[in-house]
Amino acid sequence: MSQPSAAILIIGDEILSGRTRDANMHYLAGQLTEAGIALKEARVVSDDETAIVDAVKTLSSRYDYLFTSGGIGPTHDDITADCIAKAFDRTIDVRADARDLLAAYYEKEGKEFNEARQRMARIPEGATLIDNPVSVAPGFTLENTHVMAGVPSVFRAMVASVLPGLTGGAPLQSVTQKLLKGEGDVAAPLSQLAQDYPTLSIGSYPFQQDGIYGTNIVLRGTDSKMLTDAKRKLKEIFGDAAHE
Amino acid sequence: MSQPSAAILIIGDEILSGRTRDANMHYLAGQLTEAGIALKEARVVSDDETAIVDAVKTLSSRYDYLFTSGGIGPTHDDITADCIAKAFDRTIDVRADARDLLAAYYEKEGKEFNEARQRMARIPEGATLIDNPVSVAPGFTLENTHVMAGVPSVFRAMVASVLPGLTGGAPLQSVTQKLLKGEGDVAAPLSQLAQDYPTLSIGSYPFQQDGIYGTNIVLRGTDSKMLTDAKRKLKEIFGDAAHE
Structure with missing residues (x-):
């Protein structure tokens, strides 16, 4: 049985400036090898719409699976969800189930569920949510692309949610x-x-x-x-x- | 003064399998930031000719500088030099100055300068050598592309040779x-x-x-x-x- 192929796309200026050392690529590489999925390529791009959309289009069409890391928080430079929607030609809006998860979480924490935090409930049309047991704001899967957080603890939790559902080959x-x-x-x-x-x-x-x-x-x-x-x-x- | 742009291409199956955690991307990112050069993209590809040649063509034409790491040793999977020659449409052969450096080194070490080691003197037409003070086998620069070793201590020494000669912008x-x-x-x-x-x-x-x-x-x-x-x-x- 041949192995399915995969790529990872790391999104974030802080990796390219050298401020932060990425840990997610190496983690995912090990997890995919165990699951019998061959990681064929990794890319790091900055928080730039054209760069993200181009990389998502190329990598999602070239490999069986694409995993992304980063850019799904509440701030102005978190543009991954919108870029994924654009790459797959989907609409995007705040989705009720994601909003409800976040609203309940912030109410419990005694924090305002403001407009910035509501951005984290923006999910492209047709996606399924990826559970975030650490800080609630969900990732999502659209077609063959799994969109996950950059914070390593959250990334790992999301990988643990996603991997068992994927078809692997014989483990390497x-x-x-x-x-x-x-x-x-x-x-x-x-x-x-x-x-x-x-x-x-x-x-x-x-x-x-x-x-x-x-x-x-x-x-x-x-x-x-x-x-x-x-x-x-x-x-x-x-x-x-x-x-x- | 605007900043020149750069990319790094990491070459090696061992990174994508998760066996080895790459250290060179993060190191280069910090060095470039200090030098006023903006690292815009990083890629990791396997020891595969098509993957390497395609990435070199794309990244060397898209950015002011391209740096590569890995694949310049003596073994069968070290194909970077040949791939660089192919990407830039140059011939490649064992070059006298590189061969002499290596021959002197192996004679001093009392080791055979065999065919495999002579492969490390294969340099594309028109390239200039990059000094390797650690283990002698040189890197090289061809057009805007700087081809360096994957071993971190050698990579760092080569970066130290190359960076002072590049034009940077105002440091970030x-x-x-x-x-x-x-x-x-x-x-x-x-x-x-x-x-x-x-x-x-x-x-x-x-x-x-x-x-x-x-x-x-x-x-x-x-x-x-x-x-x-x-x-x-x-x-x-x-x-x-x-x-x-």
């Missing part, structure tokens, strides 16, 4: 073999191994430890028997240089 | 004002402030501390007098809720 598994040889010494045999196992992804990650140059080889694939075979072959090729 | 400055009000309560006045100061970027970052909801307002711009003005106005608007 990986095995690692540590080699006590530099990357330049393992490159040629690895290239041969990659040709022998065309469906595996083979990565090499050099390290230096106590003055010794080594390389960790990571084999990734969905077929555990093939991974075991390839690792055994790798150990045969490198003999004593294969650690453990 | 920022001032922060802490408000003891929730984001939904500050949104409307902030929107007005953004209209009064159209050349400033105004971001709001909610926080919760000791049970109090507050919002940090970050004003960014290149004109320090305007930033001081805007911050004073912000304090006037919020009175006692403006901290310190």
Whole structure:
């Protein structure tokens, strides 16, 4: 079973200015790998309508799933919901169910449910809401695009709501073999191994430890028997240089 | 003086699988901001020729500068240099000066300068080398595109070589004002402030501390007098809720 493909779009000036270090891309990458969905591309764009709309159109049509992070709060630079509506050519307005959720929350908190906060109930026509157990303001799914908050705790909660409903492929598994040889010494045999196992992804990650140059080889694939075979072959090729 | 624009392209399956958390985007973002260059977009793609070539073509033509990270090592999945050559329609081959640098290094290290390591001397026609004081294998600059290593220590050293030679604009400055009000309560006045100061970027970052909801307002711009003005106005608007 082949794996569905996905992209993530991170929205926010604060990431591109270097003020904030994004954490959501790395988190989602790990979650998708476990779910058997292949993350193929990630993009970060600023809080700019044209940039967001263009990226949403491109990525949602190119991949099976698109996940977005950021830009769904109450302030003037939170324009993601409107941009999603525009990208999919939908209308957008305050929706009763989202408004009711937020109204009840702010009443309980003793805070005014003002116009800015009502913006967070703006949902494109035809979307379904994504639950926000942390701070109530919902995300939403429109077609293949899942629109989530940028705040990491909320993003993670929304991913937990969304992922179980998606169709994944066989989860990607990986095995690692540590080699006590530099990357330049393992490159040629690895290239041969990659040709022998065309469906595996083979990565090499050099390290230096106590003055010794080594390389960790990571084999990734969905077929555990093939991974075991390839690792055994790798150990045969490198003999004593294969650690453990 | 307006700021030149830039993009970064991170290349590598290990980032998209979640195995490795990228550090270079955030580092470059901070360095560019200091240099007065506006990072407008970031992308991560896998070690795939079509994906790399397409992204290089798009980003190098859309922005003043493109920086790439990753894929210039000795192994079969290090295809960045060849992809850059293809994107700019240049030939590529082992270049004498790059080969000599590497040959001297491996001789000193007592390691074989084999075919895989010679791949690291493949440089597109017309490029200039970027010094690698950490592990010698050079990066290169072709037209407006700076091709650098993915290993963070090497990436940083290469950024330090490249940045002083680039033309920046006025450095982006920022001032922060802490408000003891929730984001939904500050949104409307902030929107007005953004209209009064159209050349400033105004971001709001909610926080919760000791049970109090507050919002940090970050004003960014290149004109320090305007930033001081805007911050004073912000304090006037919020009175006692403006901290310190």
